[in-house]
Amino acid sequence: MKLSEHELHAYVDGQLDAEGRRAVEAALAQAPEEAARVAAYRDQNAALHSVYDAVLEETVPARLRHPTARQSAVRVAVLAAWLLTGAALGWFAHALLLESPHAVGSFSRQAAIAHAVYSPEVRHPVEVGAAEQEHLVNWLSKRLGTKLKAPVLTAEGYELVGGRLLPGEQGAVAQFMYQDSKGKRLTLYVSRLAGKQRDTAFRFSQEEKVSVFYWIDGALGYALSGELPKHELLGVATTVYKQLNP
Amino acid sequence: MTPEQIATHIPRLRRYARALVGDPHAADDLVQDTLERAINKRHLWRPGSDLRAWLFAIMHNVFVNQLRSRQAHPEEGLDDETLPAVAPTDGARLEIRDLQSALAVLPAEQREIVLLVGLEQLTYAEVSEALGIPIGTVMSRLFRGRERLRGLIAGAPVAPNLKVVK
Numbered sequence: 001m002k003l004s005e006h007e008l009h010a011y012v013d014g015q016l017d018a019e020g021r022r023a024v025e026a027a028l029a030q031a032p033e034e035a036a037r038v039a040a041y042r043d044q045n046a047a048l049h050s051v052y053d054a055v056l057e058e059t060v061p062a063r064l065r066h067p068t069a070r071q072s073a074v075r076v077a078v079l080a081a082w083l084l085t086g087a088a089l090g091w092f093a094h095a096l097l098l099e100s101p102h103a104v105g106s107f108s109r110q111a112a113i114a115h116a117v118y119s120p121e122v123r124h125p126v127e128v129g130a131a132e133q134e135h136l137v138n139w140l141s142k143r144l145g146t147k148l149k150a151p152v153l154t155a156e157g158y159e160l161v162g163g164r165l166l167p168g169e170q171g172a173v174a175q176f177m178y179q180d181s182k183g184k185r186l187t188l189y190v191s192r193l194a195g196k197q198r199d200t201a202f203r204f205s206q207e208e209k210v211s212v213f214y215w216i217d218g219a220l221g222y223a224l225s226g227e228l229p230k231h232e233l234l235g236v237a238t239t240v241y242k243q244l245n246p
Numbered sequence: 247m248t249p250e251q252i253a254t255h256i257p258r259l260r261r262y263a264r265a266l267v268g269d270p271h272a273a274d275d276l277v278q279d280t281l282e283r284a285i286n287k288r289h290l291w292r293p294g295s296d297l298r299a300w301l302f303a304i305m306h307n308v309f310v311n312q313l314r315s316r317q318a319h320p321e322e323g324l325d326d327e328t329l330p331a332v333a334p335t336d337g338a339r340l341e342i343r344d345l346q347s348a349l350a351v352l353p354a355e356q357r358e359i360v361l362l363v364g365l366e367q368l369t370y371a372e373v374s375e376a377l378g379i380p381i382g383t384v385m386s387r388l389f390r391g392r393e394r395l396r397g398l399i400a401g402a403p404v405a406p407n408l409k410v411v412k
Contacts (some may be wrong), residue, residue: 004390005385006385009363009385009388009389009392010370013363013364013367013370015369015370018401037396040392040396041364041396044360044364044392044395044396044399045364045365046360046401047345047399048265048345048364048365049365051265051345051346052261052264052265052365053261055257055258055260055261055264056257056258056261058257058260060253060257060260063274064256064277064278064281065253065256087334141248143315198315203271203275204271205317224248
């Protein structure tokens with residue numbers, strides 16, 4: 001008997017009845033090439049389980065255990081608007097779902113890497129120091145092709161150290177560095193994003209010891225990185241956001 | 247349908263999402279959006295029907311919407327940061343890297359089906375219903391996906407009995 005492709009896969013996936021299984025086994029005994037494929041497909045299924053079954057044992061994050069409780073203020077606001085304006089419901093859902101966590105996720109990683117590289121630097125943490133703040137902001141604005149602002153984080157206990165220009169996936173990237181009285185540093189990574197972007201809520205990611213809050217606002221992506229607890233960094237990120245959106 | 251009923255399916259939704267998108271944060275975002283949508287649309291669920299298949303159907307819709315929004319960024323590169331949070335032996339690490347990179351190379355429409363069938367063990371009919379496509383299309387994407395995967399991981403060891411330690 002000639003094996004059909006369908007039978008072969010159904011056999012691998014245990015979706016044949018006993019009679020079908022016997023027929024396929026008999027045919028496979030005469031067809032070494034198909035038998036090798038069956039073995040390979042079974043290995044694929046087994047490998048998927050061996051790699052991903054561990055997820056089943058993980059503790060489910062709280063945000064998923066109570067899925068109606070939105071995480072960030074922006075999400076809460078969206079949900080509230082959603083509840084108030086039934087007619088707009090579908091539209092908002094659409095807007096939320098159009099976020100692109102993958103693309104944005106790689107952005108946060110680049111920010112965390114830039115933070116890890118430059119924040120320990122003792123002698124040359126920045127290219128242009130805060131003493132020349134006006135020049136710094138004008139220079140970075142010119143290179144990114146958009147008007148930038150260096151947020152003032154004095155109230156949060158951080159002073160501007162200065163900034164530098166970095167290469168990013170989509171051209172020039174600006175990095176502003178801040179430091180508190182104990183020398184703990186934060187960096188704000190600002191990149192122009194190609195294509196059309198939707199504004200996103202704050203997203204959080206942890207890259208080794210570096211915590212990152214990142215968001216998209218207009219044509220710019222922002223990432224605030226620092227080795228400090230999530231809630232502290234969120235406080236600073238909120239201040240940055242408010243200053244950029246007065 | 248109660249939130250408790252939905253909750254029993256969360257671990258498997260997370261497993262599927264992790265394999266589908268790679269990055270753990272992005273995967274949980276996908277699960278969260280799926281759960282929220284399911285709760286908002288719970289009146290559309292037919293009591294007595296398979297809740298799990300319904301949840302996979304919702305996740306598919308959410309995922310496809312995300313892909314559309316990502317068309318400006320077609321790259322789906324995977325690197326160390328997106329590997330699952332497991333601490334395996336060197337051999338297992340290789341295995342994860344190979345499998346994850348290979349999966350990431352598959353077109354999303356094939357990856358979904360390879361995972362729903364091979365990992366989540368949905369029947370072909372369930373996949374057809376969850377994705378809203380004819381069973382013939384399910385099968386042809388499954389054939390192509392598995393062949394592609396076989397080509398990608400040929401030469402690399404795929405040990406079926408490998409233990410991944412958490």
